[in-house]
Amino acid sequence: MPDTTPQPPLPPPSDDCILCGRCVAVCPLFAATGREELSPRAKFLLLSRLARDKTSRDRTAAADLAGLCLSCGRCREACPLGLSAPDALGAMRAAHPGWPEFVWGQWITRAGILWPMARALHGLAPRSGPLAAIAAPLKGLAPPRDAPGWLVPGRFDTCLAGRRVAVFPGCVAAHARTDWLRAARRLLFGAKALPADTPGFACCGEPLGHAGLASAQDAARRTNLRVWRKAGRPALAVFCASCRHGLEAYPETLFAPGEADMWRQAVTPLSGLLGDTRFTVAACAPRTILYHRPCRAPADDPDAALLSRALGRPFPHGPSPCCGFGGILQITAPDLTAKTAAACWQAHDPPPGAHVLTSCAGCATQLAAAAPPAVTGGHWLAAVRFPDDRDGDPGD
Ligand code: SF4
Ligand code: SF4
Secondary structure (H helix, E strand, C coil), X not given: CCCCCXXXXXXXXXXXXXXXXXHHHHCHHHHHHCCHHHCHHHHHHHHHHHHXXXXXXXXXXXHHHHCCCCCXXXXXXXXXXXXXXXXXXXXXXXXXXXXXXXXXXXXXXXXXXXXXXXXXXXXXXXXXXXXXXXHHHHHHHCCCCCCCCCEEEEECCCCCCCCEEEEECHHHXXXXXXXXXXXXXXXXXXXXXXXXXXXXXXXXXXXXXXXXCHHHHHHHHHHHHHHXXXXXXXXXXXXXXXXXXXXXXXXXXXXXCCHHHHHHHHEEEHHHHCCCCEEEECCCCXXXXXXXXXXXXXXXXXXXXXXXXXXXXXXXXCCCCCCCCCCCHHHHCHHHHHHHHHHHHHHHCCCCCCEEEECCHHHHHHHHHHCCCCCEEEEHHHHECCCCCCCCCCCC
């Protein structure tokens, strides 16, 4: 059954948009398709008309068209007025929930049951239709075979000595890539952090909000805050740029007086918490290593800095082309996510044997699923190898 919790009304028509087109220039969906009607500017125009014209017979088609969005957030960064297409579309979907929102909500909120089951059944999944659309990215959720780690922590910065730190896993590491979670815990262990016991974190909430599932988003956010409070409000090590963005966006209304600042200070990138921890690159490392900077990474991307120090060379500045992960768009328009992924790989142009590292769970999943032959992609934590894996591992 669709989410029947009372939802907020459609947002007011955004007459604020001055049609300057800055968002069009950064929109990966427009770049991959050349279709102006998919651009953020067109979405704001459509939403404005939808909010004014309550009688048109074309409302459903217009809402479906407006909803074709990767939720990358690049339009908001570019917009002089800070208009965000994903936020506006989340409100629209909340007012008009349908089966894709329902399926997406189940996929995220029941990940612990559905993802292992779906992975086990992956080989049996249909090759077309909505189930196939959901099954396609599963390829990217499976740990790669025969891919030994090569990023070896050599000398730990013990800047965390005595500080209590919990790891926020996000959906992918909690339910599929537990190897990332183990690596994160071991790195913190090496940096002498005191592990905080925090079972029960939920989705950061953002993928639910952008799908219009406001009540599920609210429940996920409250769960996370409850777990954090119960653990004594430790620092939260986050290794997914999109999760971090989602956690930092929690509204003031969820917090006790003075608590919001504590939360925002607690949410920290794992790479930043590791300070000056040094890594060496093992001989088995791929010959070409590239970095894919996620759409949600901040300008001073701390993961790029860590990997740049480890590899002894800088990475290009500026955002990478969007990977095309797209959240709920995987269900509503998998052809568009595939097109954006193809454009992304074309821009990276990796030689055979190359490996593309990233720092977002969605990007890692999509890169791994859509990589060209003889090229691999994934989260940098999957490349970490410890000199002695038998040493005390608090993650197991
Ligand atoms: S969120 Fe990304 S895909 Fe969606 S309209 Fe904005 S720039 Fe385009
Ligand atoms: S950048 Fe902002 S104001 Fe300019 S066209 Fe896009 S949404 Fe409108």
